[in-house]
Amino acid sequence: MRPYQVGTAAAIVVIAAVAMFDSRGAFNIAVGTSPGDVGASWYPFWSAALMALGAVWVGVRAFTIPSSGESPFESRTSVLSVLKLVIPMFIYAFSFQWLGFYIATGLYMAFFAWYLGHYRWWAILAVGVITPVAVYVLFEAAFRLILPKSIFYLMGFPF
Amino acid sequence: MEVFGHLAGGFATALQPINVAFLLIGVTLGLVIGVLPGLGGTSGVAILLPISVVVARGDIQGANTTTAVILLAGIYWGALFGGVITSILFNIPGEPWSVVLLFDGFPLAKRRGKPGLALTSSFLSSFVGAFIATLLFTFFAQAIADQALKFGPPELFAVFVLSFTTLIGLGAESPAKAVAMLAFGLLLAAVGFDTLTGQQRLNFGSIDLLAGIGFVPVTIGLFGIGEILASAEEQGIGHMEQISAKLGFQDLFEAMRALRSRIRLVVSNAVIGFLFGVLPGHGATAASFLGYGLARQYSKNKEDFGKGEISGIMGPQATADSAGVASLVPMITLGVPGSPTSAVIMAGLFVWGLQPGPLLFVEHQDFVWGLIASIYLGHFITFLLCLMAVPLLASIMRVPYAIITPFIVVISIIGSYSLNNSMLDVLITITFGLIGYWLRKMHYPLAPLVVALVLGDSTERELRKSLIAGQGSIGIFFSSPLATVLMIASFVLLMLPLVRVLIARARGKAAQPVPSAD
Numbered sequence: 020m021r022p023y024q025v026g027t028a029a030a031i032v033v034i035a036a037v038a039m040f041d042s043r044g045a046f047n048i049a050v051g052t053s054p055g056d057v058g059a060s061w062y063p064f065w066s067a068a069l070m071a072l073g074a075v076w077v078g079v080r081a082f083t084i085p086s087s088g089e090s091p092f093e094s095r096t097s098v099l100s101v102l103k104l105v106i107p108m109f110i111y112a113f114s115f116q117w118l119g120f121y122i123a124t125g126l127y128m129a130f131f132a133w134y135l136g137h138y139r140w141w142a143i144l145a146v147g148v149i150t151p152v153a154v155y156v157l158f159e160a161a162f163r164l165i166l167p168k169s170i171f172y173l174m175g176f177p178f
Numbered sequence: 179m180e181v182f183g184h185l186a187g188g189f190a191t192a193l194q195p196i197n198v199a200f201l202l203i204g205v206t207l208g209l210v211i212g213v214l215p216g217l218g219g220t221s222g223v224a225i226l227l228p229i230s231v232v233v234a235r236g237d238i239q240g241a242n243t244t245t246a247v248i249l250l251a252g253i254y255w256g257a258l259f260g261g262v263i264t265s266i267l268f269n270i271p272g273e274p275w276s277v278v279l280l281f282d283g284f285p286l287a288k289r290r291g292k293p294g295l296a297l298t299s300s301f302l303s304s305f306v307g308a309f310i311a312t313l314l315f316t317f318f319a320q321a322i323a324d325q326a327l328k329f330g331p332p333e334l335f336a337v338f339v340l341s342f343t344t345l346i347g348l349g350a351e352s353p354a355k356a357v358a359m360l361a362f363g364l365l366l367a368a369v370g371f372d373t374l375t376g377q378q379r380l381n382f383g384s385i386d387l388l389a390g391i392g393f394v395p396v397t398i399g400l401f402g403i404g405e406i407l408a409s410a411e412e413q414g415i416g417h418m419e420q421i422s423a424k425l426g427f428q429d430l431f432e433a434m435r436a437l438r439s440r441i442r443l444v445v446s447n448a449v450i451g452f453l454f455g456v457l458p459g460h461g462a463t464a465a466s467f468l469g470y471g472l473a474r475q476y477s478k479n480k481e482d483f484g485k486g487e488i489s490g491i492m493g494p495q496a497t498a499d500s501a502g503v504a505s506l507v508p509m510i511t512l513g514v515p516g517s518p519t520s521a522v523i524m525a526g527l528f529v530w531g532l533q534p535g536p537l538l539f540v541e542h543q544d545f546v547w548g549l550i551a552s553i554y555l556g557h558f559i560t561f562l563l564c565l566m567a568v569p570l571l572a573s574i575m576r577v578p579y580a581i582i583t584p585f586i587v588v589i590s591i592i593g594s595y596s597l598n599n600s601m602l603d604v605l606i607t608i609t610f611g612l613i614g615y616w617l618r619k620m621h622y623p624l625a626p627l628v629v630a631l632v633l634g635d636s637t638e639r640e641l642r643k644s645l646i647a648g649q650g651s652i653g654i655f656f657s658s659p660l661a662t663v664l665m666i667a668s669f670v671l672l673m674l675p676l677v678r679v680l681i682a683r684a685r686g687k688a689a690q691p692v693p694s695a696d
Contacts, residue, residue, distance in 0.1 A: 073358030
């Protein structure tokens with residue numbers, strides 16, 4: 020566990036360092052700032068500094084305290100389980116620009132019904148159709164919440 | 179007692195069939211809006227504002243401005259209750275003020291297999307909190323509103339600092355990790371425009387980031403998506419644990435027993451929530467986090483927080499609902515909205531031809547007392563509706579993994595996208611899902627991150643307003659007795675982990691085996 024703890028703390032320090040560099044104006048209060056005000060960069064700079072301090076503290080403790088020696092992952096299968104969810108999720112989100120929300124949602128739901136549920140074809144079809152239709156009725160028709168449309172929308176389709 | 183006479187008149191108005199009918203419509207719509215992530219109480223009230231105009235001008239027989247305000251306020255009460263449902267069942271906040279329910283509501287529902295108890299406890303504490311707030315509204319509205327105006331930036335800043343130090347000083351397994359997460363939240367809250375000077379910061383040239391990083395996409399990712407990934411790893415994909423929730427009146431009885439043993443917490447949190455909610459600009463969301471901190475601070479079972487502790491549900495929920503009711507106080511008494519939702523309701527008052535402010539109590543007594551009576555009725559009706567829906571809601575947890583998991587992702591994405599119609603928010607949600615998953619594995623507490631992200635903007639604003647008022651001197655934070663007490667309490671809480679270590683060493687406990695840094 021120690022390398023992972025140190026690596027995570029180091030990543031936090033890097034994020035904090037980038038933020039501190041971006042907020043280096045904390046030491047040069049902008050013209051026009053009200054008397055007594057610390058300026059726009061002071062707060063993010065010192066927040067980042069505090070974040071780095073906390074992470075360094077975590078890193079030092081990870082080095083000085085005996086590690087349990089265990090891996091953060093239970094097994095290779097468990098990592099694969101996570102990836103099987105993450106990869107379709109990213110594909111789903113990035114497909115919005117072409118397929119729009121409704122087609123992408125239908126395919127995404129149907130994929131899981133087939134891949135994980137091993138349902139019959141008509142159940143897969145039902146899940147893939149009912150979900151986007153229900154979302155459309157509830158969010159778009161009833162509450163006027165506009166969700167991304169597909170490339171077919173310009174051809175006159177409603178989704 | 180003149181108040182009782184006014185209140186009786188108010189009930190006579192609120193109990194007219196047309197008003198009861200619109201109250202029922204309002205709370206039902208509010209519940210639906212509360213359950214749906216992405217639709218907030220504010221947007222719900224705004225959507226129905228045109229309908230309220232039709233109602234207020236008397237196009238419907240028997241309806242008037244009181245009916246219109248009862249309709250709009252009913253949506254708010256429904257949303258205050260309904261927002262917790264997805265927090266507890268799916269780990270996705272339905273409303274910003276139900277984010278805090280992710281900490282203990284979801285663990286009680288899922289890990290301890292008691293979704294019915296989690297929901298019932300939340301509804302019960304909401305009802306009690308709102309009832310206490312309405313009592314305070316009835317008897318002390320004007321006096322409290324006058325005092326609230328004296329609560330300045332240093333006092334507000336001190337309250338926020340106290341909320342943060344509570345998270346570090348009490349309960350956190352690793353204060354260092356809590357500090358890092360708290361500061362991370364503050365940093366994320368600073369992204370975008372600086373509200374005081376208009377300067378850009380931490381946006382790295384991105385126009386999309388100028389609007390800042392919203393806490394809703396982040397929390398949906400950290401908790402909703404993060405939890406799905408953690409479950410998939412712990413139990414294997416396709417084998418999410420099935421919850422065999424025993425449904426029925428036993429949940430209500432158990433929640434009532436839990437309430438009885440926590441009545442002091444719920445009552446005190448409701449009073450504090452009311453006082454906080456009266457302050458203009460600080461609605462139910464900030465109050466809910468304050469309520470969680472207080473619940474943990476005064477609990478004997480601090481180590482159970484985050485694992486499904488009922489005080490972690492009842493405390494913040496009573497505070498949030500109380501603050502929600504209180505946010506109407508400055509609107510009615512001073513003409514200053516206490517929250518975004520009350521600002522929209524106030525817009526309605528203007529459209530209907532009413533002038534919010536001190537004269538409203540004098541010139542439109544029927545309206546004001548009808549509204550106050552409807553708050554009692556509205557919460558009672560909402561509570562009953564919610565209780566009736568608990569068995570149905572809890573059974574959602576039994577939906578097969580292959581359906582519920584992708585459905586949670588779909589709902590999460592709708593919730594984050596619909597805030598600003600922004601694909602960036604969707605990417606933020608997914609990214610923070612992965613970050614939340616990893617931070618959880620590394621035992622970093624997520625609550626300080628979320629609390630700091632929610633309160634970060636307000637904290638900075640009050641800090642800088644105080645410094646401007648004090649000409650740059652930090653003496654301003656000790657200029658009033660209240661601010662001084664709060665700042666000293668914050669310092670003591672911050673030092674608590676260090677004091678604990680020193681005491682342990684002094685007692686020779688340092689010689690015992692040290693825990694792993696993991």
